[in-house]
Amino acid sequence: MSDLKGTQLFSAFDENENVKHGLPSAAYTSKNFYELESKLVFAKSWTFAGFAHDLAQVGDITPLDMAGQPLILVRSSKNKIRAFHNVCRHRNLKIVDEACNVGSMLSCPYHSWTYNLDGDLCATPFFGGREHQPEGFNMTEHGLHSVKIAIWHDWIFVNLNCDTVSFESHIAPMKKQLAGIDLDDFVVVASIEFGEIKSNWKLLMENFIEPYHVQFVHKKTTNQPLEDHYVVSDGHCLGSAVDLTSEQQEKAQEGTLSVSSRYLTLFPNFVLGVYYPDQIGVHLNQPVSAGITCQRRVIYQHKDSDQSTEVVEKISRLWESVHKEDHAMCERLQEGRHSDAARQGGFLSPYWESSVRSFQELVADAIRPGLNN
Numbered sequence: 001m002s003d004l005k006g007t008q009l010f011s012a013f014d015e016n017e018n019v020k021h022g023l024p025s026a027a028y029t030s031k032n033f034y035e036l037e038s039k040l041v042f043a044k045s046w047t048f049a050g051f052a053h054d055l056a057q058v059g060d061i062t063p064l065d066m067a068g069q070p071l072i073l074v075r076s077s078k079n080k081i082r083a084f085h086n087v088c089r090h091r092n093l094k095i096v097d098e099a100c101n102v103g104s105m106l107s108c109p110y111h112s113w114t115y116n117l118d119g120d121l122c123a124t125p126f127f128g129g130r131e132h133q134p135e136g137f138n139m140t141e142h143g144l145h146s147v148k149i150a151i152w153h154d155w156i157f158v159n160l161n162c163d164t165v166s167f168e169s170h171i172a173p174m175k176k177q178l179a180g181i182d183l184d185d186f187v188v189v190a191s192i193e194f195g196e197i198k199s200n201w202k203l204l205m206e207n208f209i210e211p212y213h214v215q216f217v218h219k220k221t222t223n224q225p226l227e228d229h230y231v232v233s234d235g236h237c238l239g240s241a242v243d244l245t246s247e248q249q250e251k252a253q254e255g256t257l258s259v260s261s262r263y264l265t266l267f268p269n270f271v272l273g274v275y276y277p278d279q280i281g282v283h284l285n286q287p288v289s290a291g292i293t294c295q296r297r298v299i300y301q302h303k304d305s306d307q308s309t310e311v312v313e314k315i316s317r318l319w320e321s322v323h324k325e326d327h328a329m330c331e332r333l334q335e336g337r338h339s340d341a342a343r344q345g346g347f348l349s350p351y352w353e354s355s356v357r358s359f360q361e362l363v364a365d366a367i368r369p370g371l372n373n
Contacts, residue, residue, distance in 0.1 A: 047157060208265060269285045
């Protein structure tokens, strides 16, 4: 932890100033800080992990890394999505390395230990020599280690820490923000895979939370004036929103985003945008390292809206453009964090970026015990 020695998460002067510093550069560039986040943020939270529609058939399985640990999501024989540690109980081999359908059984490629889709150990070929089971070995005690899971609409959350708050408590503030919207009325129409972004995961989250950049970065792709935005800050549900008049929407340039919208996040990594009257977008931000994040966007349309190929392609092109504008900024933010001038973390607007500060305080509160050890 030598690179974190003496790290002060916020300036000592912040409590007496209206304009506050952001997190220091080490929070975005340090491998050790990233490892602390894995242990103290992602391993101790309800963390967004994937989409239920990716596991449509029994036997569909997806590997992922969460908090530095290999996991799998699988649709079981009971048509229920389960999560397990992606580790064979024999020699701890990572069993699955790509999304696929495994049928009714999951077999380790090393020595063919075999599990059913509920994680039960079913076969241990020749483990006891010429006998498959050694004397005294109880197969019922050696199934895959399960991981706590919750599904909200199409969104899968995992929880590596059984002592955390209930899932209903976790999603309650966002459900309040979405009052009046029936999520069951929305269906998947497109998915955009962005792959690896050369940016710390927090910069992507912070960029989505604050509206300050919109009129500058997205001036060619959106028509949502900054002055019409307002901040959303409700515990660990953070973001912004904008309400446009019908006249504003009618005057907007065709092919731009020009509708009333809600930009909402749930700490640590769930991102949901509502674009009235008939569209929702959800981002999956998966940290890879201190400086790399994988990102994917899934687009949902109201079941009664126009879902023609032409319309969906038009929507997808718009969002791909908007994301690439954001990615360019986030990658340059990441590069800037390597400067000595960024050591104190820059400044945050007390009006437009107050919710970013709240997000950073959630990170800081989680990390401090690790810095003090």
